[in-house]
Amino acid sequence: MTATMTEGGTLVVSPAATTAGFGAVLRAEWLKLRTVRSTWWTVLATFVLGAGLTVLMCWGNADWLASPEADESPGSFITWGMMIAQITAVVLGALVVTTEYATGMIRSSFAAVPARGRVLAAKSLVLVTVLFVVGTVTALVGYLGGNYFLDQEGIGMALEGDVLRSMYGSGLYLAGIGLFTVAVGFLLRHTAGTISVVLALMLILGNMVNLVPGTFGEWLTKLMPGNAGSVVSTPVSFNPDLLDAWTGFAVFGAETAVLLAAAYVVLRRRDA
Amino acid sequence: MIRAHALTKRFATEKGQSRVAVDGVDFVVEPGRVTGFLGPNGAGKSTTMRMILGLDAPTSGTVSVNGHRYAAAPAPLREIGALLDAHAIHPGRSARDHLRWMAASNGIPTTRVGEVLELVGLESVAGQRAGRYSLGMGQRLGIAAAMLGDPPVVVLDEPVNGLDPEGIRWVRTFARQLADEGRTVFISSHLMSEMALMADHLLVIGRGSILADCSMSDFMADHAASYVRVKAPALVDVAHLLSGRGLDVTRVDDELRVSGLDAPAVGELAFRHGLMLHELTLVRSSLEDAFMALTADSVEYHAATEGALR
Numbered sequence: 001m002t003a004t005m006t007e008g009g010t011l012v013v014s015p016a017a018t019t020a021g022f023g024a025v026l027r028a029e030w031l032k033l034r035t036v037r038s039t040w041w042t043v044l045a046t047f048v049l050g051a052g053l054t055v056l057m058c059w060g061n062a063d064w065l066a067s068p069e070a071d072e073s074p075g076s077f078i079t080w081g082m083m084i085a086q087i088t089a090v091v092l093g094a095l096v097v098t099t100e101y102a103t104g105m106i107r108s109s110f111a112a113v114p115a116r117g118r119v120l121a122a123k124s125l126v127l128v129t130v131l132f133v134v135g136t137v138t139a140l141v142g143y144l145g146g147n148y149f150l151d152q153e154g155i156g157m158a159l160e161g162d163v164l165r166s167m168y169g170s171g172l173y174l175a176g177i178g179l180f181t182v183a184v185g186f187l188l189r190h191t192a193g194t195i196s197v198v199l200a201l202m203l204i205l206g207n208m209v210n211l212v213p214g215t216f217g218e219w220l221t222k223l224m225p226g227n228a229g230s231v232v233s234t235p236v237s238f239n240p241d242l243l244d245a246w247t248g249f250a251v252f253g254a255e256t257a258v259l260l261a262a263a264y265v266v267l268r269r270r271d272a
Numbered sequence: 273m274i275r276a277h278a279l280t281k282r283f284a285t286e287k288g289q290s291r292v293a294v295d296g297v298d299f300v301v302e303p304g305r306v307t308g309f310l311g312p313n314g315a316g317k318s319t320t321m322r323m324i325l326g327l328d329a330p331t332s333g334t335v336s337v338n339g340h341r342y343a344a345a346p347a348p349l350r351e352i353g354a355l356l357d358a359h360a361i362h363p364g365r366s367a368r369d370h371l372r373w374m375a376a377s378n379g380i381p382t383t384r385v386g387e388v389l390e391l392v393g394l395e396s397v398a399g400q401r402a403g404r405y406s407l408g409m410g411q412r413l414g415i416a417a418a419m420l421g422d423p424p425v426v427v428l429d430e431p432v433n434g435l436d437p438e439g440i441r442w443v444r445t446f447a448r449q450l451a452d453e454g455r456t457v458f459i460s461s462h463l464m465s466e467m468a469l470m471a472d473h474l475l476v477i478g479r480g481s482i483l484a485d486c487s488m489s490d491f492m493a494d495h496a497a498s499y500v501r502v503k504a505p506a507l508v509d510v511a512h513l514l515s516g517r518g519l520d521v522t523r524v525d526d527e528l529r530v531s532g533l534d535a536p537a538v539g540e541l542a543f544r545h546g547l548m549l550h551e552l553t554l555v556r557s558s559l560e561d562a563f564m565a566l567t568a569d570s571v572e573y574h575a576a577t578e579g580a581l582r
Contacts, residue, residue, distance in 0.1 A: 020346060020347040020377060020378045020379035021379075024376060024377055024378065024379045025377055027376040027377075028373045028374070028376040028377035029373075031369065031372055031373040031376055032362075032365075032373045035365050035366070035369035035372075035373070036362060036364045036365050037364055038364065099362060100362070103360070103361065103362050103363060104357050104360040104361075105360055105361060105362050106360075107322075107327055107356055107357060107360045108360040108361065108370075108374065108417065110326070110327055111325050111326075111327065111348065111349075111354055111356070112348065112349055112374050112377040112378060113348075113377050113378075114325075114326045114342055114343035114345070114348055115343065269329075271322070271327065271328040271329060272322075272327040272328070
């Protein structure tokens, strides 16, 4: 503590500059995330859709998958719900950034932590951790429920190898897609815009590039972020032409890193 | 202490040109007094305050808080507390949670949250979602957030907006108390009457330039025009007499407005020439009038009727 006497004779005590490090910013972002209801609704939706739809799809398709006319692998169904759960991960990624812009909260955030890169990093880290845990747990519950029905038809899968990888792979994919959306959110600063752009890129454009002819089209399809990143979240991909799990995830990671870097540059320059 | 040097902010306009919001201003906001930051809407008050807090980057020039750039502070909330916008709060988060994350971000103990809630009188509603707050409660929460780090410098942008008379009075007393404790208090407002009651020192800004930087009393003496109102049965004779002495006399309806001489002198003069007076009053314009006169040229948006009357 430092004390200064002013001309008027009043004593002013100003706390000695205590450095608030990155840990403090992390704690603040964690508090922010868990103190709004939208977070819990989105997490609940991720779980219900992700695990529920997997169980539902396995229940509905188990006898067909076990029959000789099946042309898909049960491995494509055991994390089926994650294809839909990725939408709620996008919503959560957008909300943690864009509601701050919509409400003006971002000014409080940057006044409290002027090093904007730290805010970006802390927000990202907190969200990635939450989505990884939620994604992995969701996939595991979906597996337990879905595999029960597959087992009854004699096509159950053990929790090992690619199946095990698809469990934490689901966590990784949701975390990645959340991070991707955070970057887009900082670039666009608008909730509806961010969600639309990311979902269009992942779900619509990702399928439409199939129509581009030739090798160019094939590669474009492989490299689209949703296509490259999602393979890690399933033991057997519905689309056999995509990159393999870890190569795809590395491509997706690189794309996310580029967007985050762009967001960081813009964030530093732009007035809040 | 806040120190601005040649502080300038230009914004790009839609037509590809640039508009100067703050034009090379120099000022120092001293501790131990309430400094009022006065200017019409659009004069550059909020932009200046945002630059102080590092939210907007100056186009050129510098501004420092306690001798260094705001962004260089390791725990900025302990150096400067700001109420920039009562809406800079997530409507779905409770007041207590809002203050908790802010405290956490700057390593301020959580016990301080309860203290500032009590300070602004929001303890009983601290668990409610901030979106349900009235404008006045939002302002109080903003002030609580500003005081969280017990900062030596407090910046309040339009703190009395939306407050009821009791709240306005509370802010006034609170600002005074902070200044008496030796803190630097910088308050913006476009309400002149409020400033007259609150500020010791005035910084007047118009169209991005500092128009006045002086004590409240100096400002009144320099800019609040005064004249002597004279009413008399023989108004023309009195007017003749006074203007013959080189005084500035204007007739408005049934009265004369005389400047350049004080009321007793005008009365004596009339008496010596045998002229009877019915009224002799010193009229001093309010801070509001003084402000209007000073910023008349720099008001961004005139009402249409006002323009038509000119």
